Amino acid sequence: xxxxxxxxxxxxxxxxxxxxxELPAATVSRLTLYLRTLDALLVSGTESVSSEALAESxxxxxxxxxxxxxxxxxxxxxxxxxDVANLSRQISQALGLTHEWRVAIVGAGNLGxxxxxxxGFESRGFDVVALLDADQMLVGTEVGWLRVSDVVNLESVxxxxxxxxxxxxxxxxxxxxxxxxxxAAGVHSILSFAPVxxxxxxxxxxxxxxxxxELQILAYHAKRSQHxxxxxxxxxxx
Numbered sequence: 001x002x003x004x005x006x007x008x009x010x011x012x013x014x015x016x017x018x019x020x021x022e023l024p025a026a027t028v029s030r031l032t033l034y035l036r037t038l039d040a041l042l043v044s045g046t047e048s049v050s051s052e053a054l055a056e057s058x059x060x061x062x063x064x065x066x067x068x069x070x071x072x073x074x075x076x077x078x079x080x081x082x083d084v085a086n087l088s089r090q091i092s093q094a095l096g097l098t099h100e101w102r103v104a105i106v107g108a109g110n111l112g113x114x115x116x117x118x119x120g121f122e123s124r125g126f127d128v129v130a131l132l133d134a135d136q137m138l139v140g141t142e143v144g145w146l147r148v149s150d151v152v153n154l155e156s157v158x159x160x161x162x163x164x165x166x167x168x169x170x171x172x173x174x175x176x177x178x179x180x181x182x183x184a185a186g187v188h189s190i191l192s193f194a195p196v197x198x199x200x201x202x203x204x205x206x207x208x209x210x211x212x213x214e215l216q217i218l219a220y221h222a223k224r225s226q227h228x229x230x231x232x233x234x235x236x237x238x
Contacts, residue, residue, distance in 0.1 A: 027068045033058035038088040050081035097125040107169030108133035108148045116143045129161040155185045165189045172196040
């Protein structure tokens with residue numbers, strides 16, 4: 001018994017599978033932070049922003065901001081900064097967010113249902129079009145405006161909804177087999193929440209979110225911070 005996750009399918013029509021200019025992975029991650037900040041500035045009516053202000057709100061260094069944005073050909077104006085609306089557009093285009101992304105979630109358990117209800121996807125250009133599961137007690141039930149489909153019909157659901165992304169919110173025991181079906185169905189953008197390494201062809205874009213691993217990393221840094229604080233107190237005699 002398992003739940004359905006969101007999975008992006010194939011590249012949208014007219015979209016090149018590889019960007020004209022490949023960006024460093026660290027830059028891509030930071031661009032998402034800048035975009036979140038820029039969107040908030042747009043809502044507040046702010047027209048321009050300096051690299052320092054953008055860096056502070058995104059939690060990175062201003063040198064990183066200038067370097068990252070130079071990859072997009074955006075250098076800002078001395079004394080004025082960056083045009084918020086224009087920079088938001090540039091980053092959205094670089095991240096592929098100006099295209100139609102239709103997401104299918106495989107796994108209608110607690111995580112899958114929470115993802116299906118999350119309103120933030122639509123505002124960022126992601127349309128959740130399907131939710132699937134193998135549990136017959138869940139199949140046919142409604143989550144928001146979505147009706148849970150039977151994962152037996154995964155391939156036809158992906159085709160009929162034109163899903164081009166898939167999120168896998170599944171147990172480790174079944175996630176590889178479902179992932180294989182998703183890839184065979186032509187969806188090559190996959191986000192997995194399963195605590196296991198998945199095997200996919202080189203042309204498939206796979207991202208993994210492991211909550212336990214992230215907490216372990218957080219615990220390590222917390223312990224380091226605590227140790228540094230204790231050392232500082234010892235040296236000062238506090």
